[in-house]
Amino acid sequence: MDASLARREQITELTIGSHRWQRTLGKVILTTVFIALGIAFIIPFYWMVISSIRSPERIFADASKLLPTEVTLISYQNLFSEQNFGHWYLNSMIIAFGFATVAVTLCTLAAYPLARFDFPFRNTIFFTILASQMLPFHLLLIPLFMMMVNFKLIDTYLGVILPLAAHPFGLFYMRQYMLSLSNDVLDAARVDGASEYQVFLQVVLPLVRPAIGTLFILFSLEGWNDLLWPLIVLRSDEKFTLAVGIAGLLGIYRPRWDLVMSAAFLATFPIVILFLFMQKQFVAGISSLGTGIEK
Amino acid sequence: MTKTSVPFFHRPKVVPFVFLTPFLIIFLVFRVWAVIQAVVLSFQKVQGVGSTEWTGVGNYQFLFNDPTFYKALFNTAYYTTGTLILLIIIPLTLAALLYSGLVKKAGVFRTVLFLPVLTSLVVVGVVFSLILSPGGLLNSWLGLVGIPAQRWLETADLAIPAMLIIATWRWTGLNMIYFTSGLANISRDLYDAAAIDGASGLQRFFYITVPLLRPIIIFVMTLTLIGGFQLFVEPFILWSGGASPGQGGLSIVVFLYRTAFTSFNLGYASTIGVVLALIIMVLSLVQLRLFGFFKKEA
Numbered sequence: 001m002d003a004s005l006a007r008r009e010q011i012t013e014l015t016i017g018s019h020r021w022q023r024t025l026g027k028v029i030l031t032t033v034f035i036a037l038g039i040a041f042i043i044p045f046y047w048m049v050i051s052s053i054r055s056p057e058r059i060f061a062d063a064s065k066l067l068p069t070e071v072t073l074i075s076y077q078n079l080f081s082e083q084n085f086g087h088w089y090l091n092s093m094i095i096a097f098g099f100a101t102v103a104v105t106l107c108t109l110a111a112y113p114l115a116r117f118d119f120p121f122r123n124t125i126f127f128t129i130l131a132s133q134m135l136p137f138h139l140l141l142i143p144l145f146m147m148m149v150n151f152k153l154i155d156t157y158l159g160v161i162l163p164l165a166a167h168p169f170g171l172f173y174m175r176q177y178m179l180s181l182s183n184d185v186l187d188a189a190r191v192d193g194a195s196e197y198q199v200f201l202q203v204v205l206p207l208v209r210p211a212i213g214t215l216f217i218l219f220s221l222e223g224w225n226d227l228l229w230p231l232i233v234l235r236s237d238e239k240f241t242l243a244v245g246i247a248g249l250l251g252i253y254r255p256r257w258d259l260v261m262s263a264a265f266l267a268t269f270p271i272v273i274l275f276l277f278m279q280k281q282f283v284a285g286i287s288s289l290g291t292g293i294e295k
Numbered sequence: 296m297t298k299t300s301v302p303f304f305h306r307p308k309v310v311p312f313v314f315l316t317p318f319l320i321i322f323l324v325f326r327v328w329a330v331i332q333a334v335v336l337s338f339q340k341v342q343g344v345g346s347t348e349w350t351g352v353g354n355y356q357f358l359f360n361d362p363t364f365y366k367a368l369f370n371t372a373y374y375t376t377g378t379l380i381l382l383i384i385i386p387l388t389l390a391a392l393l394y395s396g397l398v399k400k401a402g403v404f405r406t407v408l409f410l411p412v413l414t415s416l417v418v419v420g421v422v423f424s425l426i427l428s429p430g431g432l433l434n435s436w437l438g439l440v441g442i443p444a445q446r447w448l449e450t451a452d453l454a455i456p457a458m459l460i461i462a463t464w465r466w467t468g469l470n471m472i473y474f475t476s477g478l479a480n481i482s483r484d485l486y487d488a489a490a491i492d493g494a495s496g497l498q499r500f501f502y503i504t505v506p507l508l509r510p511i512i513i514f515v516m517t518l519t520l521i522g523g524f525q526l527f528v529e530p531f532i533l534w535s536g537g538a539s540p541g542q543g544g545l546s547i548v549v550f551l552y553r554t555a556f557t558s559f560n561l562g563y564a565s566t567i568g569v570v571l572a573l574i575i576m577v578l579s580l581v582q583l584r585l586f587g588f589f590k591k592e593a
Contacts, residue, residue, distance in 0.1 A: 023397075030398050037389075038407040041464065044422045045410065047432065051425055063425050064435035110318035113311030125315070132326055136525050136575055138548050139568040142561050143332035144325060163329075166321035196310045225415035227528050232556070243417045250421065250535045257425075264418040271413045279406065286469065287476030 045272075048265045052076070056258035075258040079266075083259060087238045088245040089266070092224055095160050095241055099223035100216045102165045108212060111174030112200055116186070126175070133168040137228075145232055155235040164229060170215050173288065177211040178204070214285035217278060224271065242267040336565035347562070354566035364567070366542050367550040368574075370455060374546065375523030377459040378466070382519050383512065385463060386470035391504055393471075394478045395496070405475070409468035416465070420532025423461050424448065427533075433460075448533055451541030458529050458544065466522075470515050477511035478504065513586045517579055524575050527552065547571050 051059050052075050054068045062069060079085045113119065114126050144163050153159030181204070189203045205212075227243040234240055240248065246263050249256045275282060304313055337355070340348040358364050389408065393401040411419070426432045427447040434444035447457040481504065489499050505512070527548035531537045536557075537549035547567065555564035 027397050027399060030392060031400075034393075034398050034404045038404055041408055041411060041468075043432070044419075044426060044464065047426060048418070048422050051422075059425070060428055060430065063428050063431040106318040106321060109314045113314045117311040119308065119311045122311075125319075129322060132322075132330075134521065134576055134579055135326075135330065135572050136521070136548075136568070138525065138527070138551055139333050139565075139572040140326065140329040141551070141568065142336055142555055142565045143329040145555075146332070146561070147325070147329070162321065163325040166318050166326060171318065195305055197305075200314070221413065225417075227415070227417050227531070228552075243415050246415075246417050246421065247532060250532065255535065257421075260421050261425075264421050268414050268418050272410060275410070275413050276406075283409075283472055286472045 045268070048261060048268065052258075052262040052265045054258075059257045059261065075262040076266075079259045079262050083245065083249070083263075084238050084240070085245070085263065085266075088240050088242045088263075091157070091234075091239060092241040092243070092267070094157055095230065096220040096223035098157060099161045099165065100219035102161055103167045103170055103219045104212055104215050106165055107167055107170035107174045107215065108205075108208065111171050111178055112204060114171070115175045115178035116181075116204075126171075129166075129168050130172055133172075137164075141228075141232070144229075148233055154233060155239055156233070157239075159233040160230045160241075161223075167219070170219065173215060173285070174208070174211060176288065177208055181207055210281070210284075214281045214288075217281055218285050221271065224267075333565050333568055336562050337569045339562040339565075341561035341565075342559060350562070354563050355570075357563065358566050358570060363542070363545070363550060364547075367545045367547045370543070370545055371524055371526060371547045373455050374458055374462075374526055375520060377455065378462050378519050378523045379516060381459060381463050382466050382470050383516060386467050386515075387474050387505075387508070387512070389467065390471045390474035390478060391500055394475060405468070405471065408471060411465045411467075412469045414465070416528035417532055419461060419465055420529055423457075423464075424533055427457055427460075449540055451539070451543030454530070454539050454543030457533070458526070461529055466519075470519075473511055473515050474508060477508045481507050509586070513583065516586075517582060520578055520582060521575055524571065524578075 050066075050068055051063075053071050053073065054062055055070055055072050056075060058069060114122060140163075147163075148154050148159045151159075153162070185207070186199055186203055189199045194202065224241075225243060226241075227247060230241045230244050231247065234244055237245075237248075242263065246260055246267065249260050249263065303309060336347075338349065338351060338353075340350045340353070392398060393404055398404065429444060429446055429449070433447070438444060445453055447453050485503050485507075486499055489503060494502065525548055526546040530539060530544040530546055530549050531552070533539070534544055537545065537553060539545060548571070551564050551567040551571065554560050554567060
């Protein structure tokens with residue numbers, strides 16, 4: 001408490017900027033605070049890794065020890081030999097990319113007329129879709145489950161992908177991006193005799209490629225991480241996604257913490273690596289959602 | 296060129312709907328129709344798919360007399376209120392500090408604080424099951440500053456605080472991005488002018504940053520509110536299947552899920568869903584109104 005108060009006063013003084021040494025001291029203190037914070041935020045990731053290489057019986061016993069007493073990869077071996085882990089991994093990839101592909105396609109197609117054409121009910125359609133974002137998905141859970149049973153989509157990839165593919169946020173984001181395109185380019189193509197479909201495919205699509213990339217990343221992440229809907233649709237073990245599979249390892253009478261930790265690590269690691277490579281797109285997508293509402 | 300000579304799919308009145316149709320079909324079937332079905336189901340007794348019986352407002356009467364519902368409502372409201380405080384104040388403060396230029400390598404810290412956002416809530420749940428366990432890391436760190444060990448996940452009253460700790464870790468980085476993007480839109484000149492007039496850093500924060508970020512703050516609060524009321528995966532994982540001690544971690548959605556897929560009472564579960572949707576809509580509108588979001592447009 002005192003420390004944070006002192007820190008605040010420090011900043012207050014500093015930003016008036018009277019003495020250079022005070023500013024430097026403030027920077028050092030603040031940076032130290034952020035380093036501590038950063039470590040605290042990294043710890044759960046570290047714990048995932050360290051618990052996965054502890055021997056299974058030491059996971060809870062050593063739950064406060066920073067270093068393992070002995071290192072073993074037995075959890076990883078067991079994960080692949082005892083469980084359908086390879087299947088789960090593949091299923092998560094199929095569902096993440098499948099969902100992203102379908103959702104991005106629907107959103108990009110639908111956003112174009114909503115952003116660039118004038119037609120009856122345009123605003124009604126757009127705001128109805130946008131307002132539906134406020135409805136909790138859980139309201140739809142039971143009817144969707146019954147539809148999946150009736151459509152025979154239980155335990156299928158399509159059953160996981162399709163119901164969530166008309167994504168209001170995706171549409172909003174795409175429309176926002178398309179609103180910023182210049183009319184001149186589109187009109188130039190029209191004057192050259194291009195049909196509206198050619199304009200879309202040859203002019204609009206290349207221009208909105210960054211937005212497509214961003215949405216694709218965000219939707220893949222959503223598909224990769226989702227639990228509730230796949231948990232309801234998927235029934236057989238070899239159709240499970242990682243999230244459903246890991247939840248299942250906890251649900252049985254004796255939770256397999258060793259397998260859970262190694263599975264958690266393998267499910268998270270590639271995402272973190274991908275993020276570090278594509279950070280700009282991730283962040284651009286999220287920030288534009290925030291600033292979008294101001295316009 | 297006369298109008299009739301234009302092929303059907305190229306007519307100006309048709310073109311927009313060609314683009315819209317795929318989205319609209321999925322939207323109408325899986326959202327609009329599902330919402331209508333949910334409302335219809337909420338007035339029915341449904342035991343499994345196919346056998347339904349009309350019960351009028353019976354489910355609603357039962358719900359409003361169901362102590363489990365009130366427990367779930369209280370827990371969810373408690374959690375949401377907690378996140379509305381923690382997940383606004385902490386990210387806003389951190390975003391402003393990192394944006395101030397006083398911290399070296401601000402970008403690295405933004406990245407590190409964002410990493411939890413990438414994790415699946417299932418993974419979050421399992422890792423924190425370890426960290427919050429009686430002999431876990433949190434207790435051993437609290438021990439260092441003299442706070443006695445807590446049974447975070449075995450005590451009913453600690454269930455929500457435990458989930459608030461998790462929420463702070465999981466969402467701070469995301470809200471920071473929203474606030475940072477807002478900060479980037481505030482003109483530097485305002486700060487310079489205020490500094491020349493002798494405004495302190497704190498004054499500048501409260502008189503320039505906060506008012507100008509108002510639309511973003513309202514936006515983040517609305518997202519947090521909607522998200523908070525949809526709490527599900529964390530309690531579902533922390534207490535396998537959501538069976539928390541003394542129902543301390545029972546959220547509305549866990550209650551809904553268990554009603555539907557453990558008791559197979561699909562009608563009653565739909566009633567819970569409808570009431571949850573109404574609560575979220577009313578609270579979002581009240582919140583937006585309270586913070587004068589509609590005044591701006593008028």
